[in-house]
Amino acid sequence: MIEAQIHCKTRDVRISDLGLILTRGAVLVVPLGRANKSADLHLAQKAGAVEVRYVERCREQRDAEIPQPKRKILAPPPPPVAIPVAGPVPSSVVPNIIVPIEAFRTLIREELATFRGGLVATGSYAVAPSGRGGSVQVPQEEESTPMFIPSHLVGTAKGDIQVQRTEGPGEGIEDAAKALTDARRKRKGK
Amino acid sequence: MPKETQHFHGIGCDLGTMNIVTARRTDKGVITKRMRDVFLDLPMSAKKMLKLSQTSFVERADDILILGDAALEVANVFGREARRPLKAGIVSPEEAESLEVLGLLVREVLGPPKVENEVCYYSVPAEPVDRLGTDIIYHREVFRRIVTECGYKPFPANESMGIIYAETAAEGFSGVALSFGSGMTNVALAINTIEGLVFSVSRGGDWLDKGAAQSIGSTQARVCAAKEAGVDLNAPKNRMEEAIAFYYRALVDYVLDKITEKFRTLGGQFSLPKPIPLIVSGGTSLAPGFMDFFGKVFEERRKKFPIEISDIRQAKEPLNAVAHGLLIQAMQEQGDD
Numbered sequence: 001m002i003e004a005q006i007h008c009k010t011r012d013v014r015i016s017d018l019g020l021i022l023t024r025g026a027v028l029v030v031p032l033g034r035a036n037k038s039a040d041l042h043l044a045q046k047a048g049a050v051e052v053r054y055v056e057r058c059r060e061q062r063d064a065e066i067p068q069p070k071r072k073i074l075a076p077p078p079p080p081v082a083i084p085v086a087g088p089v090p091s092s093v094v095p096n097i098i099v100p101i102e103a104f105r106t107l108i109r110e111e112l113a114t115f116r117g118g119l120v121a122t123g124s125y126a127v128a129p130s131g132r133g134g135s136v137q138v139p140q141e142e143e144s145t146p147m148f149i150p151s152h153l154v155g156t157a158k159g160d161i162q163v164q165r166t167e168g169p170g171e172g173i174e175d176a177a178k179a180l181t182d183a184r185r186k187r188k189g190k
Numbered sequence: 191m192p193k194e195t196q197h198f199h200g201i202g203c204d205l206g207t208m209n210i211v212t213a214r215r216t217d218k219g220v221i222t223k224r225m226r227d228v229f230l231d232l233p234m235s236a237k238k239m240l241k242l243s244q245t246s247f248v249e250r251a252d253d254i255l256i257l258g259d260a261a262l263e264v265a266n267v268f269g270r271e272a273r274r275p276l277k278a279g280i281v282s283p284e285e286a287e288s289l290e291v292l293g294l295l296v297r298e299v300l301g302p303p304k305v306e307n308e309v310c311y312y313s314v315p316a317e318p319v320d321r322l323g324t325d326i327i328y329h330r331e332v333f334r335r336i337v338t339e340c341g342y343k344p345f346p347a348n349e350s351m352g353i354i355y356a357e358t359a360a361e362g363f364s365g366v367a368l369s370f371g372s373g374m375t376n377v378a379l380a381i382n383t384i385e386g387l388v389f390s391v392s393r394g395g396d397w398l399d400k401g402a403a404q405s406i407g408s409t410q411a412r413v414c415a416a417k418e419a420g421v422d423l424n425a426p427k428n429r430m431e432e433a434i435a436f437y438y439r440a441l442v443d444y445v446l447d448k449i450t451e452k453f454r455t456l457g458g459q460f461s462l463p464k465p466i467p468l469i470v471s472g473g474t475s476l477a478p479g480f481m482d483f484f485g486k487v488f489e490e491r492r493k494k495f496p497i498e499i500s501d502i503r504q505a506k507e508p509l510n511a512v513a514h515g516l517l518i519q520a521m522q523e524q525g526d527d
Contacts, residue, residue: 162260167218169218169220170220174446174521177518181361181522183362187382
């Protein structure tokens, strides 16, 4: 919708056919149709008593408010139940089992070896300070990082597999092997 | 079928992203065995069909595995993508079954050892300079275990150094070797058998196929098939061939840039008494006209290249050069034993 915005630039002005009396600085908005038909407004504008600007008004479209689901009021949680604290166990009740540590380690290794394959290399551990004044063990990554490669990669699966086989003269291979042997011996001799 | 004599011991095994190749010396020459490094798993119900079509397969507890070239053919029939146990040159972290499949593939290509603990040199790529955080330790150790389980004494060796041993005996094992593989491109500089610098870049045939396929809205498999059928890089005949040629150029540019960058870091550590040869090898270098193409690109950069190159030549057998070089090392090692 386009409207005429009338700004009064003089001490006061009367626009009779619109029924308006404006003083300096007053701003009034009238519909465009009415403003166009007003001869007094046209005269006042020509005389410099008013300034007319045309403005377009837009109506803002807003989405309807989405109704929020009503909150279900939950029942208050039950009061905490006091759990009786167990008293100290007399030392005579706890069995004193002594496990030889090396035998225990061997047993674990044997158990793991059956389904985990072997380790390619072993890592090392460095002691790093912990936040509480003690220390924790931090694995140190080396060039030969421990990794898991399953055992028995070459399975026993059998079948008829076609391999392309060619025989060539292998020119120079024998000579190259000899030359390599000589070159390496020469280097070792130096 | 030729029989291998018992007195030649030692074997070389090139473990590539696309092919696994072994080389063994016989009294008549060298026997090379090759197998495509791909597989396909199918349900048990496909067994009858495979038998009728005379396709080789391996039966497992609850499925069937098709290995090698046959996997690619059957994958097309079933509208599936063949799986690859290696990705970008190293053991694929995405293929959970890859270790078992690699075990089967290597077992078939190596065959049984001729003597107990026969020496086996197997290839290991160098760490890529453009993919930080990738190391080859896991890859190397997986294959050490596989080769050991096959009954061999394993020796890991750098892939592109294999090319040096196979191709530069006349130059006293001095040269620059480039192995344009499927998953990556390996580079080595050696002076009198001493490994001066080895590294790899993570671009190779697969990168090229992917880039060309994306640029023309095709699939990687189709581009790979067109490339392997033979594309003349100096005279492409259609849109796909042109895209392949563009990506070949980008690959060669990239590799030469990385070599220049890396060799400059060496500074004056190496003194070359005379110019050394540059050997080009690998399956990606088999495209017709590749050597002319490579030569042209190299000549544009010769002035800026940090090493004086005497000549550029292709390995005698680009698919087998690494395996031959590893065999040479195995023969030498076996001789020392």
